[in-house]
Amino acid sequence: DTQMTQSPSSVSASVGDRVTITCRASQTLGTWLAWYQQKPGKAPKLLIYAASRLQSGVSSRFSGTGSGTDFTLTISSLQPEDFATYFCQQANTFPRTFGPGTKVDLK
Amino acid sequence: QVQLQESGPGLVEPSGTLSLTCAVSGGSISSNHWWTWVRQSPGQGLEWIGEIFHSGDSEHNPSLKSRLTMSIDESKNQFSLTLTSVIAADTAVYYCARQASLGPFMDVWGQGTTVIVSS
Numbered sequence: 001d002t003q004m005t006q007s008p009s010s011v012s013a014s015v016g017d018r019v020t021i022t023c024r025a026s027q028t029l030g031t032w033l034a035w036y037q038q039k040p041g042k043a044p045k046l047l048i049y050a051a052s053r054l055q056s057g058v059s060s061r062f063s064g065t066g067s068g069t070d071f072t073l074t075i076s077s078l079q080p081e082d083f084a085t086y087f088c089q090q091a092n093t094f095p096r097t098f099g100p101g102t103k104v105d106l107k
Numbered sequence: 108q109v110q111l112q113e114s115g116p117g118l119v120e121p122s123g124t125l126s127l128t129c130a131v132s133g134g135s136i137s138s139n140h141w142w143t144w145v146r147q148s149p150g151q152g153l154e155w156i157g158e159i160f161h162s163g164d165s166e167h168n169p170s171l172k173s174r175l176t177m178s179i180d181e182s183k184n185q186f187s188l189t190l191t192s193v194i195a196a197d198t199a200v201y202y203c204a205r206q207a208s209l210g211p212f213m214d215v216w217g218q219g220t221t222v223i224v225s226s
Contacts, residue, residue, distance in 0.1 A: 044145075045216070089153070095168040095169060096211065
């Protein structure tokens with residue numbers, strides 16, 4: 001299986017901060033990577049697919065970069081509605097696997 | 108827009124069988140999408156269970172493959188999951204999701220249904 005790691009596991013930030021989350025895969029993915037946002041009690045929401053493509057309807061303050069094994073999700077200016085947990089997911093091999101998540105909370 | 112709704116029993120006895128259905132509305136299950144199951148154990152991360160196409164082609168997580176069956180019913184516009192010989196570790200929120208036409212990324216999700224394995 002392709003193992004996914006994320007760092008940090010949690011980050012405390014303030015509204016307006018720039019937040020960067022890193023995802024690393026145990027084998028190369030090309031750009032077969034997605035980022036999801038999940039709020040408590042809710043289903044995940046697709047933010048970024050194919051490593052850098054913004055899902056329709058998602059704010060442009062979210063951006064994704066990377067290819068191969070190293071990827072980043074950046075929130076350019078954190079908004080109150082962005083406090084949530086973020087997961088990466090590889091879509092290159094079966095079984096699909098997710099990172100353990102990064103919780104973004106209020107400093 | 109497409110909406111997904113999971114249904115099934117909230118409580119299953121150990122060694123029993125877990126059966127869930129995902130009803131698709133606002134779109135056809137026979138469209139060019141794969142349909143996916145994902146679960147999340149309490150306080151844990153996300154685990155991909157498997158995915159199925161309307162042709163019946165499917166992929167399963169090897170960790171569950173011997174216990175897992177997925178099916179699709181085009182006449183009812185729904186797909187289903189059956190997991191046999193359940194154990195406490197199968198306790199989770201189960202989500203169904205649609206894969207985007209652009210690739211194996213899940214762009215539409217159900218709200219999730221909680222399944223507890225307990226006697």
